Amino acid sequence: MSDATLTPLCTCSVPNGTECNDAGQHRRWRTPEGCGCGGHDSLCQAPVDLSAVGGVSATRAVYRIANMDCPMEEALIRKKLGRMPGITGLEFNLMQRVLTVNHALSSTDTIEAVLNRIGMTPEPLGLDAGATASGKTDVVPEPHIPWMKLAIAGVFAAASEAVERLQAGHLIPFGIDPQAPAVDGVDITAWLSMVFAVVAVLFAGLTTYRKGWIAVRNLDLNINALMSVAVTGALIIGQYAEAAMVMVLFNLAEAIEAKSLERVGNAVKNLLSLAPGKATVQRPDGAWAETDIRQISIGSRVRVKPGERVALDGVILQGRSAVNQAPITGESMPVEKTAGDTVYAGTINTSGSFEFQVTAGADDSTLARIIHAVKAAQCTRAPVQRLVDQFARYYTPAVFLTALLTAVVPPVFMGGVWTTSVYTALVLLVIGCPCALVIATPVTIVSGMAAAARHGILIKGGVFLEQGRRLDRLALDKTGTLTHGRPKQTDFVKLGDIGGHRAVILAAGIAARSDHPVSRAIAGNAAEMGVDLPHVDEFTAVPGRGVSGVVDGETWYLGNYRMVEDLKMSSPDLEERISRLEKEGKSVVALVNGKGVQALFAVADTLRESSIEAVRELKQLGIKTLMLTGDNAHTARAVAEQAGVDDFKSDLLPEDKLTAVAALDGNGKIGMVGDGVNDAPALAKADIGFAMAAAGSDTAIETADVALMDDDLRKIPRFVRLSRSTYAILVQNITLAIGIKAIFLALTFMDQATMWMAVFADMGTSLLVTANGLRAIYK
Numbered sequence: 001m002s003d004a005t006l007t008p009l010c011t012c013s014v015p016n017g018t019e020c021n022d023a024g025q026h027r028r029w030r031t032p033e034g035c036g037c038g039g040h041d042s043l044c045q046a047p048v049d050l051s052a053v054g055g056v057s058a059t060r061a062v063y064r065i066a067n068m069d070c071p072m073e074e075a076l077i078r079k080k081l082g083r084m085p086g087i088t089g090l091e092f093n094l095m096q097r098v099l100t101v102n103h104a105l106s107s108t109d110t111i112e113a114v115l116n117r118i119g120m121t122p123e124p125l126g127l128d129a130g131a132t133a134s135g136k137t138d139v140v141p142e143p144h145i146p147w148m149k150l151a152i153a154g155v156f157a158a159a160s161e162a163v164e165r166l167q168a169g170h171l172i173p174f175g176i177d178p179q180a181p182a183v184d185g186v187d188i189t190a191w192l193s194m195v196f197a198v199v200a201v202l203f204a205g206l207t208t209y210r211k212g213w214i215a216v217r218n219l220d221l222n223i224n225a226l227m228s229v230a231v232t233g234a235l236i237i238g239q240y241a242e243a244a245m246v247m248v249l250f251n252l253a254e255a256i257e258a259k260s261l262e263r264v265g266n267a268v269k270n271l272l273s274l275a276p277g278k279a280t281v282q283r284p285d286g287a288w289a290e291t292d293i294r295q296i297s298i299g300s301r302v303r304v305k306p307g308e309r310v311a312l313d314g315v316i317l318q319g320r321s322a323v324n325q326a327p328i329t330g331e332s333m334p335v336e337k338t339a340g341d342t343v344y345a346g347t348i349n350t351s352g353s354f355e356f357q358v359t360a361g362a363d364d365s366t367l368a369r370i371i372h373a374v375k376a377a378q379c380t381r382a383p384v385q386r387l388v389d390q391f392a393r394y395y396t397p398a399v400f401l402t403a404l405l406t407a408v409v410p411p412v413f414m415g416g417v418w419t420t421s422v423y424t425a426l427v428l429l430v431i432g433c434p435c436a437l438v439i440a441t442p443v444t445i446v447s448g449m450a451a452a453a454r455h456g457i458l459i460k461g462g463v464f465l466e467q468g469r470r471l472d473r474l475a476l477d478k479t480g481t482l483t484h485g486r487p488k489q490t491d492f493v494k495l496g497d498i499g500g501h502r503a504v505i506l507a508a509g510i511a512a513r514s515d516h517p518v519s520r521a522i523a524g525n526a527a528e529m530g531v532d533l534p535h536v537d538e539f540t541a542v543p544g545r546g547v548s549g550v551v552d553g554e555t556w557y558l559g560n561y562r563m564v565e566d567l568k569m570s571s572p573d574l575e576e577r578i579s580r581l582e583k584e585g586k587s588v589v590a591l592v593n594g595k596g597v598q599a600l601f602a603v604a605d606t607l608r609e610s611s612i613e614a615v616r617e618l619k620q621l622g623i624k625t626l627m628l629t630g631d632n633a634h635t636a637r638a639v640a641e642q643a644g645v646d647d648f649k650s651d652l653l654p655e656d657k658l659t660a661v662a663a664l665d666g667n668g669k670i671g672m673v674g675d676g677v678n679d680a681p682a683l684a685k686a687d688i689g690f691a692m693a694a695a696g697s698d699t700a701i702e703t704a705d706v707a708l709m710d711d712d713l714r715k716i717p718r719f720v721r722l723s724r725s726t727y728a729i730l731v732q733n734i735t736l737a738i739g740i741k742a743i744f745l746a747l748t749f750m751d752q753a754t755m756w757m758a759v760f761a762d763m764g765t766s767l768l769v770t771a772n773g774l775r776a777i778y779k
Helices: 071-081 109-117 147-165 188-217 223-236 240-272 366-379 383-413 418-431 435-454 462-470 478-482 500-511 517-529 561-566 572-583 611-620 633-643 654-663 677-685 698-703 715-749 755-778
Strands: 016-020 026-030 059-065 087-093 098-103 122-127 278-282 288-292 301-304 314-319 321-324 335-337 354-358 457-459 471-477 483-494 537-542 546-551 554-559 587-593 596-607 624-628 647-649 669-674 688-692 706-708
Touching: 059 109, 071 087, 071 109, 071 188, 098 109, 109 122, 147 188, 147 240, 188 223, 188 240, 223 240, 223 383, 223 418, 223 755, 240 755, 383 418, 418 715, 418 755, 435 457, 435 462, 435 715, 435 755, 457 462, 457 715, 462 471, 462 669, 462 688, 462 715, 471 478, 471 654, 471 677, 471 715, 478 483, 478 596, 478 624, 478 633, 478 669, 483 500, 483 517, 500 517, 500 546, 500 554, 500 587, 500 596, 517 587, 517 596, 554 561, 561 572, 561 587, 572 587, 572 596, 572 633, 596 633, 611 624, 611 633, 611 715, 624 633, 624 654, 633 647, 654 669, 654 677, 669 677, 677 688, 706 715, 715 755
Parallel strands: 471 624, 471 669, 624 647, 669 688, 688 706
Antiparallel strands: 016 026, 059 098, 059 122, 087 098, 278 288, 278 301, 301 354, 314 354, 321 335, 457 706, 483 596, 537 546, 546 554, 554 587, 587 596
16 A cells, blocks of 8 residues: 555544554544545454555445344344455444445445345445434434234243143133143144244244344354244244243343343434534525524524524624533533633523524534544444454354254263253253343443543543553643643732732733733733723834833833843842742743833643642542643643642653653553644554543544543543443443353253243343443443
8 A cells, every 4th residue: 555545644533544453443544535434343454445446436335224233143244244345344333223334336236235135124324425423324213123923922922831731620712621632633732832832933033033044044153043943943842832932032032122222322312312403594695594504504603592502513703691511511510601602512502692603514513523432432342342252253153062962962872862952952052142242342332432421521432431441641731731721810919119000000001912822811811800901002022022012101011031131120039039930830021111120920821620639539540640741840840739740741842742652651551631733643642542622623632532522631530430330340241141151051951941041041141231231321
């Protein structure tokens, strides 16, 4: 693959020409066609030069497959489509039953033909951009459960069981005594039990048989294949009632499991409901009209009434209100918004009315990014899940082989009874299905992702949620991360003859003419006090020194100590005062006139209110912290001491931050928190990159693995705790799945287990791990 074809590190959210590293994470590439998804599966395929495959540029086909709701069906699709020429990648979203095929084919007919052959009827949802954050793929389908058929099957299964258990003298329909040995040589009891059982199996199990046959035909062993063999075998050896009840219970458990998984799918569905489908937009002629949000362009003017939800991201132009941002940032209290403030799609306008200018389209809003991240978590595999999938790949054939040996060896070589051995083998087949083990991880991971999104933490993949528990060292950028990134006036020292109020007004009047951050802080402080600024004439900026101007005929200077020295106004006492303030990490300017220094103003980039608490919580979690900054050592030390970080590095360039992160050595994962373009290399280098999403640059947000939607560093300890609790649930689920099966396998070889128990062991475990995984939503 030539460099002329691919340019590394595309910043779009869905990469094209994707290449994987050893950890299964993406490296991003841009093709001449632009950014898109180049494909990635659990095998971590090598990059493909998509522009050269068959002379056709890469594209995507998105399908809804109603009956693709199990990892076993995913495995079957991977087996059939994954090896096809021209297929560059497959993405699965089992929660929404959506399959995305990345391909370089001239037509999708071949893809759809293969899916139809394996019983996975595809419903096309669109190509390329047709499947967007606001498109059809976001609609979570309701699971189709044939409750009536299950009820009828249950009645016949119970009747079959009743026929076998009724005692002499008890009548059944048609007035036949079940103890009567035979009528015209036919065992009526056995015959009725068989008929009722067959009817029950037909009502409850046709879908199971169809899926099982497709799996066997394609040399794949899934739960449907195992269940089909087990029920058929039970019917053949005369266990009619048990075969019927097992099929009914299996499908009933499947239905309950589908409803449970629907709750996980609703995590995305609930996010989608946050943003309204229409917004009130100003037309070119000045009139206002309701318009579909997908048709609203960037720069449009949108009006929001009290009680309405904000439809798109934007900046307020006119009006003020308190906005409930909890759906996006997790903040519990409404935030006051006025002209110049940012609003997010999906937030709620609680009181006043305002108008804002759209800054991002429907598919690029903050809400759309959150939805995309949650959906991506459903498609990607965490390390534990990849391990489980590998285990299941060998486990299922091993169970089938064990069952076959159990059925054949005892009667052939040990004088055993065929029916007993076959029955034991059938019980093994049912117990041995790895469905509970395979489904335990994705349910838990997606639930954890949904919980994080609810708290304003945008995680871009299950791998990061799982690995967050291992975070050992965390590097933090200073400006805009630990601090607000906006200097504020912190100190005022009156030195001369003029009054303090007069000094503030004069300094603010001169500072207001400058765009320097220190000047803006001094002018902003006066604006907060509500004072009227004087008129300034002959304003002059002195590079590296400060500014000057004439007020009421008198020349005033506002600058640093070098300007004071140039004006011959310095003194040891003044130098000591300035030095003391600078050691506290503050920038100091002096207000000077012809009589001397009249006042000192100290400005500093203040710590965020949450930073100290966040660092303290990180320490309690055993995570060591390092502050990285381009500021001088005095300022860095002062901020580091205030924040409570373990160490700091100052005077760093962007490449120095990258080197500092690369040099960190810990027992676990290394994290980096930043907000600017200069932090992007370090964010990419870290095992887990955290971006300040509210005020951060797009590059930092795209590069990072986790975005903090309200720039609150306390979200990082919450993320770590969520990761640890999610992993604990994962371990519980895997332990339950393996432990319960091990117990029932042992009971089977001791001739203590029945097919009923097998169903409860398998499907009961699946339900148990699903319910346990759903607990992560409420963390």
